Amino acid sequence: MSGFRGFKNVASGQLKKNTDFVLVAAVKDASAEFGQSKGSPVKQLIDVVARQTIQNSKQFREFVVEASERLRELTSPESVPGLLQINSDLTAILERYYGESSISASWQPLNDLPVQMPTAEISVSDHGYTTGIDGVGHGLQRAIILTVLQYLAERGAASSEDTTFDEAQSDIIIAIEEPELYQHPTKQRLFKDVFRELVRSFNSETGIRLQVVYTTHSALLFDFPDFSKVRGVRRSGGLAIPPVIVTRSSLKECAKVLAESVGKNSEDAFAEGTLLARLHVFNSEIAEGFFGRVVVLIEGPSDRAIVEAYYRTLNRDPLAEGIVFANVEGKSKLDRPSVVFSALGIPTYLIFDSDKKYADKDEALAKVAINRQLQYLCGLRGAGIQDWPCGVTERFCSWETTIEDYLAECAGAEAFDAVLAATKVKFSIDRKDCLKTPAVASSCLVEWAARGVSFPRFREIVDRIDAILAEGLGVV
Known part of the structure; x- marks a missing residue:
């Protein structure tokens, strides 16, 4: 999201560690918005779900702790004598020019093991024709977003009784601009139902909690009783530049x-x-x-x-x-x-x-x-x-x-x-x-x-x- 300053600039970026923000913008350039590019919301959402699912698992966390500890041991100056030798060699060369001077370099061990997460390559088959997401119509493109969201909702509802987590471990905030675009009225109502199911609770198997924020001009995307969840954004007249x-x-x-x-x-x-x-x-x-x-x-x-x-x-x-x-x-x-x-x-x-x-x-x-x-x-x-x-x-x-x-x-x-x-x-x-x-x-x-x-x-x-x-x- 352009100009979004919340995750990295608040509390030393602690929020960013366990929270992802996915923006589904109003369709302008279909290829840019829904293709295989890094900024594609479909790809980003699928990749984020996969990454958070892996990161929240007990086995992965234990592996990262063990691997990071081993990495610190291997990169510590005490474990690599050659690092200390660099100090003495540099000082010896400097003394040729300034006899009373020396060089001292401090070596910081690596604390965390960098992990490359898997990413998805997405294709769609429509009436026997297989292509990238950017090769299908806007309506189907948005339906794919709905498919991913509904998968997340049903996945949460189908969690087994043998739960892994008692509370959320990570969050995904999904912001959608005008989800009604290119959708029939029945599909708009379906979007509304899926949004409601998504935020009902966190997924006890993966530890992922979702929040959905969307802007809309369609009365089909919310029910009147949900007015307390509505934020009205409008301009007030009376001034040259209405606030x-x-x-x-x-x-x-x-x-x-x-x-x-x-x-x-x-x-x-x-x-x-x-x-x-x-x-x-x-x-x-x-x-x-x-x-x-x-x-x-x-x-x-x-x-x-x-x-x-x-x-x-x-x-x-x-x-x-x-x-x-x-x-x-x-x-x-x-x-x-x-x-x-x-x-x-x-x-x-x-x-x-x-x-x-x-x-x-x-x-x-x-x-x-x-x-x-x-x-x-x-x-x-x-x-x-x-x-x-x-x-x-x-x-x-x-x-x-x-x-x-x-x-x-x-x-x-x-x-x-x-x-x-x-x-x-x-x-x-x-x-x-x-x-x-x-x-x-x-x-x-x-x-x-x-x-x-x-x-x-x-x-x-x-x-x-x-x-x-x-x-x-x-x-x-």
Whole structure:
């Protein structure tokens, strides 16, 4: 790794003796990156594993100790009289020129036996054609890296019960730039699983422990519950040269915020394991928020489709602007991603139903509790928090009942029904699905606009999100 100064320049280089660093760079020159050259990560990784396996073995260590001791004996001046004779011969010659001078050379015995480790020569057979790694496609080249990593993971998992080591003897740090390159989505998920297995524990047979660090732009390469292992690297706006900011969070920190949002003390927060279990309901769509400048968290598919459709009517592309719309499939699930993203410095905007229609029903207390919690997470405090919020604020929008009811209220019952009926015929879909996809919902909004209908809250939502973007937060 160019410029890496950790191993040789810390603690007199002690770390280097038992730690190797292998960089798998983003592919630029396939021949240089994956060929037989010394810098090839495939060759380097295989050679490092072989070397550490040999060096960690008891028999090899005993051999090195014995051989080094014998080497010291053989190279000691006491064992080689001729070395001492060199002093007297040099002094005799010098005295011819300067009679009062002499030369004395001290001879240091060799302490360690230099050992040349075996290295691998690698070839690949693809459809009956055998060639070097640099002779196959980029996708297969990266698959070979995966093959080596998976071998290491399975090798560790298959360790026998008769273990050799009780603790790690050496480390390999593998740094991978964008492992998703040239890989299908299924392969990306496989990479993720292999990485997780690699770092689960050290190999008790070889004594080798692995750590994997990778940069990625793919939400398929990590799961939302793994957010505590994520380090967000992004630029913060507002300056001519925006500084690079690294953010992180933890299960403990997020559990504390969640406890405070429902009026509990931090001591009563979810246990880390409990919170982790409650995060597994979120998929890779939610994880895309880690790459956004702002994440708009929405409780259902209609809300997402309609808001995205409104952006289309403005000829704006949210994705191009770094706006990620994430449907969490239920208002009660809005709290956790909101806390996680905020903790990582990624601003969020929430859109949800107030559900006031339940005010006189048994569910009222539960609905109110969620409403008040979400308002707290959006920055409101005290009297500013309402049981049944309705309207657009800096950090959230809440509909009194549903977004569909808001559309009907603005358009009027006749225009609302007429446009949905026409859209149903135009796209050959059920009426109930007309507002669940952006393309179809956009058509509805255009038709209502042609009838002179406007939706001021949608404009307010866009303005609020634009204000967040203008703050310069979360610039990828």
